[in-house]
Amino acid sequence: MAEARISFLGTGAGNCIHRAHTAIVLDCPDGTRLLLDAGSGNSVLRNGAQLGLYAEDFEHVLLSHRHGDHMGGLPHIQGRRTQMAPNASPLVVHSLEESLAGLQNLFKAVSITHRVDQDSVTTTEGNRVVAWDPAETGQWISLGRHTRASCFPVNHIGGAVGWRVETGGLTIVFSGDTRYSESLVEASQGADVLIHEALTTDDDKEGASRRGHCTAAEAARAAALCGAGQLIITHIDTPFHLNTQALADEARTCYDGPVSVADDLCITTVSSP
Numbered sequence: 373m374a375e376a377r378i379s380f381l382g383t384g385a386g387n388c389i390h391r392a393h394t395a396i397v398l399d400c401p402d403g404t405r406l407l408l409d410a411g412s413g414n415s416v417l418r419n420g421a422q423l424g425l426y427a428e429d430f431e432h433v434l435l436s437h438r439h440g441d442h443m444g445g446l447p448h449i450q451g452r453r454t455q456m457a458p459n460a461s462p463l464v465v466h467s468l469e470e471s472l473a474g475l476q477n478l479f480k481a482v483s484i485t486h487r488v489d490q491d492s493v494t495t496t497e498g499n500r501v502v503a504w505d506p507a508e509t510g511q512w513i514s515l516g517r518h519t520r521a522s523c524f525p526v527n528h529i530g531g532a533v534g535w536r537v538e539t540g541g542l543t544i545v546f547s548g549d550t551r552y553s554e555s556l557v558e559a560s561q562g563a564d565v566l567i568h569e570a571l572t573t574d575d576d577k578e579g580a581s582r583r584g585h586c587t588a589a590e591a592a593r594a595a596a597l598c599g600a601g602q603l604i605i606t607h608i609d610t611p612f613h614l615n616t617q618a619l620a621d622e623a624r625t626c627y628d629g630p631v632s633v634a635d636d637l638c639i640t641t642v643s644s645p
């Protein structure tokens with residue numbers, strides 16, 4: 373029986389004062405480890421260490437978009453990784469060109485000695501420590517013996533995508549940040565797990581949309597329409613940190629399957645039938 377493990381290292385929205393920013397480790401049945409978004413600051417390093425997940429063990433990052441709460445941790449992940457495993461193969465970051473350009477600018481801004489160009493980040497010793505892999509929506513990327521991923525456009529900012537990962541007979545979809553998105557529904561058909569953001573409830577539907585996000589009801593509607601096996605809500609904002617029940621309750625009015633709300637450091641396993 374194939375089993376995947378999903379470890380949430382950060383589950384907070386950009387302005388959340390209680391939680392680390394979005395970062396998820398997906399351990400696939402074939403041993404492939406994927407980092408879905410990279411949080412900010414050193415939160416992936418700190419929270420990862422608590423779960424025995426270390427930067428030097430990451431090889432692939434699937435980046436949803438270029439907002440700081442999703443990519444800001446990458447220079448620190450690279451720094452720790454280079455320190456602990458200087459001769460390791462480069463950390464490969466997969467995303468649309470537009471998001472990678474933003475990330476390259478971040479590395480240029482913070483790197484003192486590294487060379488950052490269109491292809492990679494290189495140390496003064498000549499080691500390539502990060503490689504950029506420009507993705508195209510709908511195109512499959514092989515990531516492991518039985519693991520592949522494909523990104524799809526979502527409705528947030530330019531270049532924002534969600535990711536569909538297929539591994540050992542399991543399908544896991546991550547929305548990244550998005551308003552309600554038809555393209556997500558289309559790309560998520562038959563997902564075993566849909567990890568979807570929800571900033572608020574329908575009480576502030578307009579505010580969520582204005583900020584480029586969706587409500588728990590909208591996330592649940594997407595889960596219902598794509599036939600997801602379960603819905604995990606993440607990207608939690610400050611008012612819902614201690615009141616995630618409101619998000620789950622609203623989601624359950626639109627979707628019959630299991631609904632949960634992720635917390636920092638929580639781990640979910642999913643098995644093929």
Ligand SMILES: [Zn+2]
Pocket residue numbers: 385386394439441442549607
């Ligand atoms: Zn965000």
Ligand SMILES: [Zn+2]
Pocket residue numbers: 437439528549
């Ligand atoms: Zn965002």
